[in-house]
Amino acid sequence: MEKLRQDFLQIHPDDNVLVALRDLPAGYIAHFAGMEIKLKQHVQSKHKFTITTLRENSDVLMYGVLVGKTNSELHEGELITVDNLRHASDDFRLSERKTQWSRPDISAFANRTFNGFYRNNGTVGTANYWLVIPLVFCENRNILTLKSALEEKLGYQVESKDYADEVDALILKYKNGASAQDLLQLDLSPAGEKKGSTRLFENVDGIKFLNHDMGCGGTRLDSDALCGLLAGYISHPNVAGATVLSLGCQHAQASILKEEIAKRDPYFDKPLYIFEQQFEGTEQDLMQKALKATFAGLAEANKQTRQPATLDKLCIGLECGGSDGFSGISANPALGYVSDMMVSMGGSVILAEFPELCGVEQELSDRCIDEETAEKFMSLMKVYNAKAEANGSGFYMNPSPGNIRDGLITDAIKSAGAAKKGGTSPVTAVVDYPELANRPGLNLLCTPGNDVESTTAEVGSGANIVLFTTGLGTPTGNPIAPVIKISTNTKIFEKMSDIIDLNCGTIIDGEETIEEAAYRILDFVIQVASGEVKPKAVKLGQDDFIPWRRGVSL
Missing domain, CATH: 2.30.130.110 (Archaeosine Trna-guanine Transglycosylase; Chain: A, domain 4)
Structure with missing residues (x-):
């Protein structure tokens, strides 16, 4: 081009x-x-x-x-x-298969590898984390207590800007009689970087503590989906093992979690410690057992080291958030080219956010490898939109005020640009949340358009790295999969360089082609997957985790 x-x-x-x-x-x-x-x-x-x-x-x-x-x-x-x-968008129907496509030139990456963590089921992680998670919101406080006890002691606190110096300056001014107006005008000197202490377990990238507000009190459908999502995280290639806290009486039972893990990995052999508070007795007994198990698990996880792996072991989640009128012209097509390169090399990519595929259903269904796959995609789209409309909020209400302000006037405009992330390759699988979506090729995963819910779902379905485009600037990440932020325009890249990794505004500025940007992105992906470079979201500890309730979320 x-x-x-x-x-x-x-x-x-x-x-x-x-x-x-x-x-x-x-x-x-x-x-x-x-x-x-x-x-x-x-x-x-x-x-x-x-x-x-x-x-x-x-x-x-x-x-x-x-x-x-x-x-x-x-x-x-x-x-x-x-x-x-x-x-407005066109209707769609089952039509002829259109799976012929032009494969991109992958010669520059044909012999490239990344250094990852091999798991016994054949998958390879781009990181090595230990998980501490609750089966129900009742255990959130205990999870946070474990986080407070373990994170800093083991050297896993976030290495980001510490605002304690600014707070000290405000306290001093207040004690010296400063008014509210004086405080607002105070020139705060920049604080330094908060440096983390040396890790005790050098081969473990971190302990991740996942809180949520689900597990009981809602529908059984939601609690079962939660167990499936958590099973996806526990069995994920970026995870070495997990400590799970359960109350005992909730809908999301430990037995359901184990069943969901077995669906995803029949020969699951990672360390998994599950403790039920109602069985253990006192909180102290529960916490001491959880601490010992977690520490022992970390010692085992630390024995694993990075080894060379071919690029077909990558499963890349494609995401966009804070989209603008340039998203479908610069960053999203660049991701589409990366997607096509990954598919050509035997890797997996996940395109999600079904409310943002409105208007391009015909093209995507035609690209499905067979009629059964096409019919599944069309059915999921129709059912999802019907649920939304039944609640007074169809797909047409997806664009946010920020989207509209920056040129995405209708959902169909937004969707046509968002779909460009999926490139041109055939759709090899259509998957409903929260099932695995890591088949080689392009996978369509039913998720909301909500950035964090969708990213959470993509990782739970197998993405071991996520490419996230943004035109307005979105500060988010994921606990276990590196999230690489890519701007659609140079202005937002320069304005929010603390949260954005790469700039595709260069395409709009006429400095490089879509293909050149894609090569640059994939090279960065390899560095991140090897642990050589930390994306901004990882450095900032942006560990956002929001399970999807199967009600309406756009």
């Missing part, structure tokens, strides 16, 4: 709107396809304007698909807004 060196872009030849790549003033004349299109209004970068006059109720096309209907007549060169465009 050629580098972008222009003010606007037609994404697909069938599109009847153009995307502004720069801020364009009213009166600007866009020379396009032999036409001179004079802008009726100022068009901010990332937003769209019409190529020709569109009558009321006309189709608006982007990425070659229907993304909305006009609410009124729009003249040539008119800005697309939430007032003059409403969500």
